Amino acid sequence: MTSVPHHYDTTPLAHTDVLVLDYLAAVWGASEDLAPELRDELMTTVADYIAMRRTSAADPLEDPRHILHRLGPPEALVAAVRRGRMPAHLRRPAVPAPLPPPAATASGHLEYAGIALLTAGAVVLPVISPLAGLLLISGSRRWSPAQKTAAWVLAALPALLGFMLVLAAIVFGGGGEEALLLAYLAMVGGAIIAGLSLLPGLAARRQY
Template sequence: MTTAPLEHTDVIVLDYLAALWAQSEDLAPELRDELMSTVADYIALRRTSPASPLEDPAEIVRRLGPPEALVAAARRGKVPAHIRLPALIPPPPPPAATGSGGAAEYTAVGLMTAGAFVLPGVGPVAGMLMASASPHWQPAEKATGWFLTVGSGTAALAAAFFFAVSGTAGPAALLFCYMIVVGGGLFAGMRMLDMLRRR
């Protein structure tokens, strides 16, 4: 029975582990075992990581650093942070939303546009609350929608206060404040709809 020769990749890893073992002979047995197993696990997981596999063992060894540096860090009381397993494989990125949205997204737009006429202020805010929970809009797009919705409500309140203080409050002033609130919600809804359709 013959033994298959070691591949070059295996030789690099085994040489590194042998050098690490030799450098760490003065460590306490528990610490030495922890260091060796952590480094071995790092190498194995780095080669098979589903997020970013690194097949070149020379590159993995380079990222680990010289064996003496790892041993020196272990002597100071802890295994180096950059080879600890929780930090080894980054969490997968959240799935990007695809398509042009569903019923929830179009309901949110409806509350911001048609809802602004029926329930000024309340409709657009309810629509923005729904939009904020949706992955179909980017954070900057949601922030713009909130700015337009809240900004128009604040402007309407300021105008109403001005008309009340100046003594010019009347049907025309009330209509003006109503148009400000409706306009802000309508513009926010149309903008959000446009961004949704671009997906």
């Protein structure tokens, strides 16, 4: 006696699945007068719409009855296709558009301000302006720590040298005006050199 194969799945369909199958069968029956290609396209579009609606990340509808209600009567769908157009509400649910990449900030405004304070600003305020510029540059990500350290050194050493010249002039007396002039030139020159040393890095970053 031959044994009966056991690979048949006799699990009854869920009621919601039956509703979907009945709806698709109704669409198939109502569209028998359409061209075969158009009929297949309609069936595929309706089936895809139902599947997409049930799994849509934006607005999922797990209950097929709500989806079928939105689709409308099968005859109305077929009538619209017969008139030469696919119903607008049959289009797949809109997938949320990806967020646009962050707009390129006017990154460079603070960096340019820092360099301006190091160069032009140093002529007006030899100590305060370069210090403010270096602080702005230190908070920027455009330059590496090594570049920032080099800028601090280039600006600070001449300023320290100028301070020592003024101090020596005060202690030993004489040549005060010359010492002040040399101190001023050292502070301004060091700050300008520090600012100019950062320009190539700034220009190179702007190319990305």
